[in-house]
Amino acid sequence: MIAGMDQEELVLLKFSKEESETKLRWEHAEEFEYNGQMYDIVSHEIKGDSIFYRCWWDYDETDLNKKLKKMVAIAFDQDEDNREIQENFYTYLWSFFFTDPLAWQATPLQNIGLVFQDSMHPNAFNSIRLTPPTPPPKVS
Numbered sequence: 001m002i003a004g005m006d007q008e009e010l011v012l013l014k015f016s017k018e019e020s021e022t023k024l025r026w027e028h029a030e031e032f033e034y035n036g037q038m039y040d041i042v043s044h045e046i047k048g049d050s051i052f053y054r055c056w057w058d059y060d061e062t063d064l065n066k067k068l069k070k071m072v073a074i075a076f077d078q079d080e081d082n083r084e085i086q087e088n089f090y091t092y093l094w095s096f097f098f099t100d101p102l103a104w105q106a107t108p109l110q111n112i113g114l115v116f117q118d119s120m121h122p123n124a125f126n127s128i129r130l131t132p133p134t135p136p137p138k139v140s
Helices: 017-022 059-075 080-094
Strands: 011-016 025-028 031-034 037-047 050-057 104-109 113-118 127-129
Touching (some): 011 017
Antiparallel strands (some): 011 050, 025 031, 031 037
């Protein structure tokens, strides 16, 4: 089917013999990947040290390979696009948990009760407990 295509729909790529072994990732004898793009070979011609490949640029397989690589990266937590988002999300979730033991002390204050202050977290709020009136009010 590809061999019967119009020549203007094909791409002509030229490589040295060494480049065809190092720059191309071969799927099999009639298909390779070059610069992240997939190509199906329709014909080739050798002239001296150069090889000319007349190819069909396989857009569908190129797109499929990109999606597959993205899915694998996500599965192995190596997706660079989402890495910063994931790290921010983990930081946000961990902010709900205390990982250090609380170091607090009770300080008596005049006529107020006790004030609890968290010395490990300087931005933490102070809690105040007021002493109930003595004797308690009567309930009717």
